[in-house]
Amino acid sequence: MSSHTHRVVILVYDGVKLLDVAGPAEVFAEANRLGAHYRVELVSPGGADVVASNGIRISVDGDAASEAATHTFLVAGADVYPSTPVAHDLAQAARTMSGQATRTASICTGAFILGAAGLLDGRRATTHWKVADQLAARCPGTRVEPDAIYVRDGAIYTSAGVTAGIDLALALVEEDHGPDLTRDVARALVVYLQRSGGQSQFSAPLQGSPPRTPALRKITDLVTADPSGNHSLGELARHLNVSPRHLTRLFRDELSTTPARFVESIRFDMAKALLDQGYTATQAAALAGFPSYESLRRVFARELSISPAAYQRRFATARRDDGG
Numbered sequence: 001m002s003s004h005t006h007r008v009v010i011l012v013y014d015g016v017k018l019l020d021v022a023g024p025a026e027v028f029a030e031a032n033r034l035g036a037h038y039r040v041e042l043v044s045p046g047g048a049d050v051v052a053s054n055g056i057r058i059s060v061d062g063d064a065a066s067e068a069a070t071h072t073f074l075v076a077g078a079d080v081y082p083s084t085p086v087a088h089d090l091a092q093a094a095r096t097m098s099g100q101a102t103r104t105a106s107i108c109t110g111a112f113i114l115g116a117a118g119l120l121d122g123r124r125a126t127t128h129w130k131v132a133d134q135l136a137a138r139c140p141g142t143r144v145e146p147d148a149i150y151v152r153d154g155a156i157y158t159s160a161g162v163t164a165g166i167d168l169a170l171a172l173v174e175e176d177h178g179p180d181l182t183r184d185v186a187r188a189l190v191v192y193l194q195r196s197g198g199q200s201q202f203s204a205p206l207q208g209s210p211p212r213t214p215a216l217r218k219i220t221d222l223v224t225a226d227p228s229g230n231h232s233l234g235e236l237a238r239h240l241n242v243s244p245r246h247l248t249r250l251f252r253d254e255l256s257t258t259p260a261r262f263v264e265s266i267r268f269d270m271a272k273a274l275l276d277q278g279y280t281a282t283q284a285a286a287l288a289g290f291p292s293y294e295s296l297r298r299v300f301a302r303e304l305s306i307s308p309a310a311y312q313r314r315f316a317t318a319r320r321d322d323g324g
Helices: 018-033 088-099 110-116 129-138 164-177 179-189 214-225 233-240 244-255 259-276 281-288 293-304 308-314
Strands: 006-011 038-044 070-075 101-106 150-153 156-159
Touching (some): 018 179, 088 110, 101 164, 110 129, 214 244, 233 244, 233 259, 259 281, 259 293, 259 308, 281 308
């Protein structure tokens, strides 16, 4: 492993999303604890400290305009895009720094800054799925892929919303240091090495708003905390001292699903995580609470159109077949 220090410079500004900065930075920091040599620096247009969208002040290391050549240049996102135009000095800073970097990447709506800098013209790109249409409208020369977790097109990388910056940072670490160290980083941070599918495939408990009814929230929390437990309809109803019919009605009215399908979706999500961690499909099925491997296989076929084993082979690495 090379001992050469690898500079990572992140462009920040007032209103920046703190997690877009901290998530990737923590990936590089964890990689350092495992033997890598990254030096993460923060810069802003003009060199002044900035205030994140949550009100936390971020101290910067320097002025974007005075930065020397770097290896990795990252642009964090912000809630203000795409509702407002990108400031000229911000776009100029991104353009200048990208020209001095070996590779350039954006986190979430940072893609709008790259777009304003002309860096996405003729390229494939992604951003948060909620604003993908706006990015396509603002950058008509860009092929926007709204379901991608991240996209590489040559030396330009773009990623989806917020935590997808962690996925992207893991992929960059793997480019530099290979899958073994990257897998250790992912495990230390308790994140997937690479999430399956695209932005449309989210963990079941994260879809939509939490249940309005406290009783139903108690049940969903119970299932999420222990997916492999006894969560038959009768058992769940007994937890609330209600009839199975009443509990079924609560799930239908608030979550548009049945208790059984909700439990299955939570177990499916846990099984994917176990497969990502290296468990066999049979082990994952048992630990996640599926009655058999075959029942797990049927859910994988329905949800992802692949078998558990094929899923594990396909997502055993953070790299994507991107042709870059």
